Amino acid sequence: MSQVRDAAVAALLDNPTTARIRPVFEGNNISYAIGFKHINYVAEAAVLNHFRAAGWPVGALYKRLGLGFEVVEIRSRLGALLDVDDEAEAVVTPATKEGANEFTFKVAQYVQRDGERVKCADSTVRVALRIDGHIAAQEDYPAGLEPFAVARLGDGERRELAATPRPYGLLNEGRGVFGGDPVLDELIGEENAFGWRWRVPYFYCHFNERVQMSGFLRIMEEAEDLFLAERGLAIKEVLDTRNWIPVVTQSQLRLLGETRMEEELYTVYTIENIFKSLLYTARMDCYVVRDGALVKTATGTITHGYLTEHAPNQWSMATLDESAIEALSTPKRVTA
Structure with a gap:
């Protein structure tokens, strides 16, 4: 994106991040496998980590800017089973288009199987920042973030x-x-x-x-x-x-x-x-x-x-x- 942006906003839009995330035990309903819902939860957790890594954890977005982090769309294709004992390597790649009012991220989840790196899921996650009427923003939005703040x-x-x-x-x-x-x-x-x-x-x-x-x-x-x-x-x-x-x-x-x-x-x-x-x-x-x-x-x-x-x-x-x-x-x- 061509406009002048705050460094943290630029990091959200441009810099890939990687997090190592273990699925929650609650998702282990049958045998040793993790169900689809919790695989999607891992993708969401990876995007939350992406915001933290850029300097805007969702609590700060809410308390300082009055913005609620909202996953508005998630699309996932599941490949290999995710094991209850796996630690997924979740790679987040920004994919937001010019002029968009939602962040778009590609999230790939990898696990180790017999010494090989295997992809177990691919997701597209879209995020909006919902202006919250319960609280007032304590500071101005950083440059480049305003298009993603929606009423x-x-x-x-x-x-x-x-x-x-x-x-x-x-x-x-x-x-x-x-x-x-x-x-x-x-x-x-x-x-x-x-x-x-x-x-x-x-x-x-x-x-x-x-x-x-x-x-x-x-x-x-x-x-x-x-x-x-x-x-x-x-x-x-x-x-x-x-x-x-x-x-x-x-x-x-x-x-x-x-x-x-x-x-x-x-x-x-x-x-x-x-x-x-x-x-x-x-x-x-x-x-x-x-x-x-x-x-x-x-x-x-x-x-x-x-x-x-x-x-x-x-x-x-x-x-x-x-x-x-x-x-x-x-x-x-x-x-x-």
């Missing part, structure tokens, strides 16, 4: 709503509603889709008010879990009876707007295609109801398959049988 993360995609939303109930109403909801029925229509209505808790949020990227990654994983259970492919049962466990090869999530703490989120999980009895791709769309209209606040896709353990600690791709393909292809209808 909102977007306004979402609005569409008319014909259905009348039903009252949700109390804050402690469990995992929400999975069928028979008029708004979900309108959103799903005749699609091969699953719907989930749920009130988002504060611990999926940050900066006092809105759901952060890691929260939507958790929502995507839970939507998949609930969808599979509805289709008769509950993860534990399939693991016990077929020795299959879901595996993710690609994922993508984009925030289109802001989802506020404790809003009711309508999540629609749609099967888009099934590829050669090995993989299936699903799209997740998340909505809130505001001023009588539906507002899409996040969207993403995920590609799933199944692994099977053919020998102790040795995994390979499983072929989907006819009953699994039928379950993935046939929606269940619960109407209001």
